[in-house]
Amino acid sequence: SENAVAYHRGRPRPLARAAAEVAEQAAVPVSLHLDHVQSTELLHRAADCGFSSAMFDAARLPYTENLAATRAAVVWAHERGLWLEAELGQVGGKNGEPAL
Structure with missing residues (x-):
């Protein structure tokens, strides 16, 4: 996750x-x-x-911006043979928010 990479001083290569x-x-x-x-x-x-794959999470953005950012990420990833999962909405129950 991005948090795991941050914990390793922003270096994804050792994790990979x-x-x-x-x-x-x-x-x-x-x-x-x-x-x-x-x-x-x-x-x-x-x-x-x-x-070989990643989960792109732009859920922090307003929905239309999330869609645009995700679309750009999908195009970029697929051009390079990378599978991409995306979070287009928000999953409740995180950071003290109620579950949806």
């Missing part, structure tokens, strides 16, 4: 390398997924570090 090492030992195909990426800058860095 560690996860890739474990994935290589798996008996089944494994994808490297970076969850809840809020910045396009980190999304771009994640692709460069070997993540």
Whole structure:
């Protein structure tokens, strides 16, 4: 997640390398997924570090801006063969907010 990357001083590459090492030992195909990426800058860095998918989370933006940011992220990601999951609304129950 973006928080995990921040905890590691903003460096996604060591996380990707560690996860890739474990994935290589798996008996089944494994994808490297970076969850809840809020910045396009980190999304771009994640692709460069070997993540094969990401969850782009622009839910902090008003809905129409979220759609536009997500659309741009999808186009960018798909041009590079990266799978993208997105959060187009908000999931309740976070940060003291009531569950929806």
